[in-house]
Amino acid sequence: MLGVLLLGIVGMRVEVLKLGSSVGSEMQQASLLQSTNAELQNQVSALSTNQRIEQLASRQGMVMPGPLDVHFVHASGAANVSEAIADISEPSPSAFLDGVVSERAQDGQTAVTAATTSAIGVLGGGSISSNPTSSSTSGSSGTAGTSGTTAQTTTTSAAQSSNGTVATQGATSSPPGSTASSTSDTAAATDNVTAATSTESNGAASLGG
Amino acid sequence: MPTKRPRRTVDLIDRRVGLLFGLFVLLLAVAVGRALYLGTLRSGALRADANTEHVDKVAIPAVRGEITDRDGAVLALSESVDSVIADPHLIKHPERDAAILAPLLGESTRQTLAGLTKKGTGYVVLNNRVPAATAAKIMTKVTDLNIDGITDVASEHRVYPRGTEAAQVLGWVGSSGGVWGIEEQLNHDLAGTSGTRQIVKDALGQAIQVKTTKPMVPGKTVKLTLSAPLQSEVEKVLAGVGSEFKPESATAIVTDPQTDQILALANWPSVNANNVSASDLKPVDGHLPAAEDQAVDFSYEPGSTFKAITVGGALQDGVVTPSTVFDIPPYLESYGHRINDAEPHGYEELTVAGILKFSSNIGADLIGQKLGPARFGYWVNRFGFGKPTGVALPGEQRGIVLPVDKYSGPSMYNLPFGQGESVTPMQMVQAYDAIADGGVLRTPQIVDSIGGKTVSEPKGKRIISTNVAWELRKMLRGVLTDGGTASGAAIPGYDIAGKTGTAQVVVDGKYSTTDFVASFIGMVPASNPKLVVAVVVNDPRNGVIYGGSVAAPAFQKIVGWAVPYFGINPCPGVCPASAKNPAVPSTP
DSSP states (O other): OHHHHHHHHHHHHHHHHHHHHHHHHHHHHHHHHHHHHHHHHHHHHHHTOHHHHHHHHHHTTOOOOOTTSEEEEEOOTHHHHHHHHHHOOOOOHHHHHHHHHHHHHHHHHHHHHHHHHHHHHHHTOOOEEEOOOOOOOOOOOSSOOOOTTEEEEEOBOOEEOTTSOEEEOBOOOOOTTOOOOHHHHHHHHHHHHHHHHHHHHHHHHHTTO | OOOOOOHHHHHHHHHHHHHHHHHHHHHHHHHHHHHHIIIIISHHHHHHHHHHHHEEEEEEOOOOOOEEOTTOOEEEEEEEEEEEEEOGGGOSOHHHHHHHHHHHHTSOHHHHHHHHTOTTOSOEEEEEEEEHHHHHHHHHHHHHTTOTTEEEEEEEEEEOTTTTTTHHHHOOEETTEEOSHHHHHTHHHHHOBOEEEEEEEOTTSOEEEEEEEEOOBOOOOEEESOOHHHHHHHHHHHHHHHHHHOOSEEEEEEEETTTTEEEEEEEESOOOTTSOOGGGGOOBTTBOTTTSOHHHHOOBOOGGGGHHHHHHHHHHHTSOOTTOEEEEOSEEEETTEEEEOSSOOOSEEEEHHHHHHTTOHHHHHHHHHHHOHHHHHHHHHHTTTTSOOOOSOTTOOOOBOOOGGGOOTTHHHHGGGTOSOBBOHHHHHHHHHHHHTTSEEOOOBOEEEETTEEOOOOOOEEOSOHHHHHHHHHHHHGGGSTTSTTGGGOOTTOOOEEEEEEEEEEETTEEEEEEEEEEEEEEESTTSOSEEEEEEEESOOSSOOOHHHHTHHHHHHHHHHHHHHHTOOSSOSSOOHHHHSOOOOOOO
């Protein structure tokens, strides 16, 4: 009986020591992970700097929208709402798939156009091509949002080659809470593509490039 | 019948049993005595020996809190690092050990060998910034290969992942904690409290018990109101100003006037907080341009940007309206000095709006005289000059503002157009924030939260009426229209209001004709400002000195980037005529 008790005590003691040992190694592991986490956070922060993102984006032919590339259009209340309601239709899977296919085809064409434009730029220079395409959202967060009655439209992203060739690419986006209808957005976007293309030189002049 | 044992045999057995018993009792007594000796008389020494051999007391350095921007981008953080230390007295095979340790330490074998064989010392730091994971590998190797004399001590290393970005705002950490910027200002919150841990090891050195004797309390995370992308852009713009105009220093501040939160605060020249060199701490004219946060640490005479304060006070007191006409002479005589405008002119008439648009010193003086010294002094104080704004940045100057009873004869000829008083860029931003926010003056805010607890928004006090603030903004629009001193800074379609400033610097008690401070403070959209941007350039040196030519273009670039980025409508509602004018090069 005594022997069993002694064995039990010894066994428990061994388990406690094992547990202590595992706690120790777990704590070491935890601090190692914390350290690794800090290193990774450091890398994430360094990799997400504006300058680096801009450099990467510019290699893909993207630039930040200029001061004149973002336009706000007025939504005229009830008229736009009824227009938007009129535009609502039952979802059609086939139409959706057709849209995807055409969008892909358009993307491919855009890439070819961009490459061609670049080549033209290298050879000739000075020409301007305008090609409104798919929508994208301009990243915005922070202090000042848009008013509830306006829709924001990002229109032009211009890729300028070293010898002055400018390729413009239309893009539209509407912030959450926008009351403008999709039709008016599209119309506005079309207008703005034109407007942005025509006012671009002014903007560049006023900013000194 | 049992046979009887002989009596003699029994006695012998009993005697032997007794002898054995006695022996055992004796042994027991010896054991008890030994146990008592070890457990009482020697207990202290033995416990100390056991502690030395098997118990490690390890300090747990407090992890310093992170500093992030408003969206959580990390601007400063602490990494756990170890110092690997050698005791050359205990190193038996220095060549072999150096070859093993050097690659892990990231040092050359020669360098490590030099450390391991250093004479006359038992403490050589082989590397004090070894990542914790690498240090663990080193110590495993040391244990496996029975290398004596190598230990590691945990510590932490402050890292600024974005290098120069907001370096003067963040500050950096020295041996005694934060020494500049937010690191210094909020050192108490960021530092945390270090702890201790007791580790009991077995004969093989494996931890068998870990006990936290004093818990480590990590520092709190400080979230700033800065926007890292905007900060980066503003620094880029300032770097351009630096390379073009070669000034002594420059600073730019961007705020949201509706909350008075600082969205960007940049300084030039820049400094890399990860590696502050001696040249960064080299004083120039009693200042440390690279290290100091010029936004709060630089006092200057504001020049014409101050005219908005003079006009604001006069409007609020009702002594002028925007259309009040003043006869402007070619110059004013002031106790032997002539007060001129930047451009010579004959007798002319200017409205108050025109005085701001063309930045007439004489006109500002005439408004100041109409206001009178007492009321002028009152408005200077009311707009927050002469005292620190209270922004959570260390080293804030209060500026120099004369009390009214100390005004001399010429004072009211200088002060109304921004000469004779000394202000900081932050004070100017605070005043323009008030104009932008309908007349409410608030302390600019740079700390959003500490340890997840939101810092309460500073309370504002109304200094001028909403109507006067609006009238001022309407007049300040004119500065960017054709003929205004900053017409080149306009952006078509942007409703911008602002004011240029070109102030002479006092050198050896006289106003210099070569040293100037060029500045521009503006807001967008003027009808309901969402951004206030101030650019102050100290001593531009390539021959261009005017605020409209040096600082206003930087303002234009910052606004041109920030407005689309934040999705601000640059001209909500009906765009005024001033916003429709195409920009033309300014005439300083």
